[in-house]
Amino acid sequence: MRKTLKLATREYKAAVRTKGFIIGLVLAPLVMGGSLIAFALLKDRVDTKDKTVVIIDRSGVLAEALIEAAEHRNKEEIYQAETGKKIKPAYYFEMVEPDDEDPRAQRLELSDRVRNVDFHAFVEIGPDVIHPGEKSEASRISYYAKNAAMDNVRQWMSWPINNHLRKLRLADAGIDESEVEDLFYWVNVDGLGLVTVDEATGDIQEAKRASEFEAILIPIILMMLLFLMIMMSVPGMLHSVMEEKTQRIAEVLLGSIKPFEFMMGKLLGGVGVSLTSSAVYVIGGIFVVRSMGFEEYIPFHVLPWFFAYMLMAIIMFGAMAAALGSVCSEAKDAQSLTFPSILPAIVPMFIYFPVVLEPVSGFSTWMSLIPLFTPTLMVLRLGTPEMIPAWQPYVGLVGVLLFTFLFVWAGGRIFRVAILMQGTPPKLTNIFRWAVRG
Amino acid sequence: MKAIELKDVIKSFNGHVAVNNLTLSVPKGSVYGFIGPNGSGKTTTLRMIMNILYPDSGEIRIFDEPISRPGIDRIGYMPEERGLYKRMKVRDLLQFFGELKNGKNVRAQVDQWLERLDLNDWADKKIETLSKGMSQKVQFIATVVGQPELVLLDEPFTGLDPVNTDVIKDAILEFQAQGATVIFSTHDMSMAEKMCDFIFMIFKGNKVLDGTLSSIQDTYGSDTIRVRAEKGACILQDIAGVEKVNDFGQMQEVRMRAGSDPHRILSEIMLRTRVSSFDIVKPSLHDIFVRIAGPEAGGT
Numbered sequence: 001m002r003k004t005l006k007l008a009t010r011e012y013k014a015a016v017r018t019k020g021f022i023i024g025l026v027l028a029p030l031v032m033g034g035s036l037i038a039f040a041l042l043k044d045r046v047d048t049k050d051k052t053v054v055i056i057d058r059s060g061v062l063a064e065a066l067i068e069a070a071e072h073r074n075k076e077e078i079y080q081a082e083t084g085k086k087i088k089p090a091y092y093f094e095m096v097e098p099d100d101e102d103p104r105a106q107r108l109e110l111s112d113r114v115r116n117v118d119f120h121a122f123v124e125i126g127p128d129v130i131h132p133g134e135k136s137e138a139s140r141i142s143y144y145a146k147n148a149a150m151d152n153v154r155q156w157m158s159w160p161i162n163n164h165l166r167k168l169r170l171a172d173a174g175i176d177e178s179e180v181e182d183l184f185y186w187v188n189v190d191g192l193g194l195v196t197v198d199e200a201t202g203d204i205q206e207a208k209r210a211s212e213f214e215a216i217l218i219p220i221i222l223m224m225l226l227f228l229m230i231m232m233s234v235p236g237m238l239h240s241v242m243e244e245k246t247q248r249i250a251e252v253l254l255g256s257i258k259p260f261e262f263m264m265g266k267l268l269g270g271v272g273v274s275l276t277s278s279a280v281y282v283i284g285g286i287f288v289v290r291s292m293g294f295e296e297y298i299p300f301h302v303l304p305w306f307f308a309y310m311l312m313a314i315i316m317f318g319a320m321a322a323a324l325g326s327v328c329s330e331a332k333d334a335q336s337l338t339f340p341s342i343l344p345a346i347v348p349m350f351i352y353f354p355v356v357l358e359p360v361s362g363f364s365t366w367m368s369l370i371p372l373f374t375p376t377l378m379v380l381r382l383g384t385p386e387m388i389p390a391w392q393p394y395v396g397l398v399g400v401l402l403f404t405f406l407f408v409w410a411g412g413r414i415f416r417v418a419i420l421m422q423g424t425p426p427k428l429t430n431i432f433r434w435a436v437r438g
Numbered sequence: 439m440k441a442i443e444l445k446d447v448i449k450s451f452n453g454h455v456a457v458n459n460l461t462l463s464v465p466k467g468s469v470y471g472f473i474g475p476n477g478s479g480k481t482t483t484l485r486m487i488m489n490i491l492y493p494d495s496g497e498i499r500i501f502d503e504p505i506s507r508p509g510i511d512r513i514g515y516m517p518e519e520r521g522l523y524k525r526m527k528v529r530d531l532l533q534f535f536g537e538l539k540n541g542k543n544v545r546a547q548v549d550q551w552l553e554r555l556d557l558n559d560w561a562d563k564k565i566e567t568l569s570k571g572m573s574q575k576v577q578f579i580a581t582v583v584g585q586p587e588l589v590l591l592d593e594p595f596t597g598l599d600p601v602n603t604d605v606i607k608d609a610i611l612e613f614q615a616q617g618a619t620v621i622f623s624t625h626d627m628s629m630a631e632k633m634c635d636f637i638f639m640i641f642k643g644n645k646v647l648d649g650t651l652s653s654i655q656d657t658y659g660s661d662t663i664r665v666r667a668e669k670g671a672c673i674l675q676d677i678a679g680v681e682k683v684n685d686f687g688q689m690q691e692v693r694m695r696a697g698s699d700p701h702r703i704l705s706e707i708m709l710r711t712r713v714s715s716f717d718i719v720k721p722s723l724h725d726i727f728v729r730i731a732g733p734e735a736g737g738t
Contacts, residue, residue, distance in 0.1 A: 003538055006534070006538055014523070014526075249521035249523060250521070251517040251521060252517060252535075252577075253538070255514075255515030256515075256535070256539050
């Protein structure tokens with residue numbers, strides 16, 4: 001054990017004393033969370049160029065209301081109150097007379113003008129839009145643009161159009177809108193957690209307001225952090241072993257330590273590096289979240305599980321990566337084996353979304369109890385506000401522990417045979433044979 | 439007391455027998471030379487002694503005990519392929535290897551060795567800045583820094599200049615003087631002849647020589663003549679009783695057929711040319727090696 005720790009210490013120092021480690025520590029979360037960070041930084045950077053939309057109003061009742069709503073919006077919503085800076089584009093609507101004789105030719109002509117950037121888009125309102133009844137074609141509102149699916153104007157205009165249609169329908173029904181002021185008042189359904197009792201005082205505690213941040217973002221951040229730790233250490237383990245083999249350091253070391261001690265030394269060194277990195281991220285994260293006043297969202301109860309699963313995951317995947325590294329004789333061997341070594345850690349990334357939405361479903365439970373997926377998926381489930389049955393994290397941990405022993409045992413057998421072999425390209429059959437027979 | 443004892447050791451790789459039924463006994467305090475062509479089983483034997491490879495059958499004992507981790511810790515091993523952490527500093531690296539070997543007072547030993555092998559100025563430099571010769575000296579220190587009682591050196595003189603060769607040679611002999619046992623493999627026959635108390639030769643996995651130099655030479659008898667003569671090797675070819683001529687340019691080594699009379703050979707040479715020197719000697723280790731492993735014996 002003393003020798004294993006000695007080697008682990010060397011590995012740890014060699015890793016954390018490099019500039020690469022510091023740079024990686026900063027860059028890794030930026031790369032992993034790059035899109036989120038970019039979204040946060042760039043979310044206010046919208047195109048403020050004004051947009052003009054042409055209306056063909058075959059109903060004859062909506063265009064005016066739409067123009068009026070747009071004018072109101074352009075006056076009230078597109079400038080920042082404090083600075084007067086324009087932050088959104090103005091929308092302008094222009095009416096054209098409907099061509100009842102050849103509507104298809106009119107649509108083509110307007111489409112060509114959109115292509116020529118004469119205006120942004122055109123919208124065609126069907127004649128029976130107020131009372132659609134069975135006549136679905138005639139009651140349709142169609143929006144034509146280069147990218148209509150993601151068009152902000154289209155999304156905005158739904159509300160003023162429907163609001164005005166409701167008023168028209170009320171008037172047709174002979175109801176005075178002013179008599180039913182609350183008719184259009186929209187009531188939201190508030191999401192709340194469960195009411196609890198303060199164990200110290202016995203008082204009933206009001207339920208906390210549920211938030212998407214707490215329900216989705218926190219568990220995903222925890223899972224991504226664990227995934228990041230795996231990705232930072234496992235491929236590195238494979239390449240490090242391969243390098244020590246090709247640079248002939250392995251045989252020098254084997255003159256002093258057993259192959260198993262060698263592998264465990266490297267694994268524990270990797271675990272130490274991951275613990276350091278994760279401690280920096282977790283402590284730094286807690287500090288930042290507290291300074292922003294969101295302390296209540298920090299899932300302190302998940303952190304012990306996070307570190308326990310991370311420890312197991314690094315040893316489990318690291319043992320296999322070390323074994324695979326030991327069968328490589330050159331860099332291209334290592335390149336071809338890197339992906340298989342991290343594949344079990346990547347699979348949960350494909351299925352995490354249904355798990356975070358339904359953390360106690362049968363699918364989520366069973367997937368999170370598959371030992372190779374347990375570390376990331378169980379941490380994800382534990383991070384949600386949902387109550388995971390208390391036994392599941394323990395059963396998951398036992399499964400991971402068994403797999404870790406299995407991987408370390410098999411990895412050690414492969415490592416012992418392969419570490420001194422030179423010039424033999426890695427073959428799956430050999431790897432399995434060495435794992436089984438030693 | 440035996441430093442190393444191998445009994446009927448066999449090791450195969452994928453059906454190829456690398457070491458075949460090897461029995462060997464290395465007395466404590468001796469310098470033992472392992473010779474043999476490339477791929478003959480020297481490194482495999484050394485790796486089995488270090489417990490890096492396990493024999494298929496047979497028994498290996500270290501200091502009269504079965505192989506164990508404490509026993510291995512008493513051995514310093516320098517593999518044929520040198521390997522050092524390139525980004526570590528020389529002193530840190532040596533300290534690491536010394537401590538890994540359970541060495542006592544490692545720091546002081548490291549300083550002594552650095553001083554002795556003239557590497558003091560490089561102690562705080564990274565390994566990647568060293569020349570090949572210096573790296574080799576560092577590798578040697580890494581092997582001996584734990585004060586091992588037995589040192590296994592796989593081709594320790596390869597790549598060294600004559601000055602550094604002498605430095606390592608002196609260190610090996612000093613180790614022996616202090617009571618340690620040294621086993622080294624080499625392709626340098628003259629070095630083996632001069633340094634080794636015992637020589638062991640392995641060929642195609644089989645032990646073919648084992649003993650002191652003189653006992654090995656005695657088995658071949660004084661069947662070799664060293665001649666310095668004008669006109670060189672060409673006048674020696676067709677002389678009766680001459681089996682083989684090994685031409686070194688300035689000197690020729692002649693192997694006699696069994697039962698041949700060296701005086702008749704001398705007389706024949708003198709009839710053809712002037713002779714400046716003529717010695718009847720036992721065959722050199724180099725010659726014995728070639729007789730066993732060379733083309734004439736169907737070897738490499």
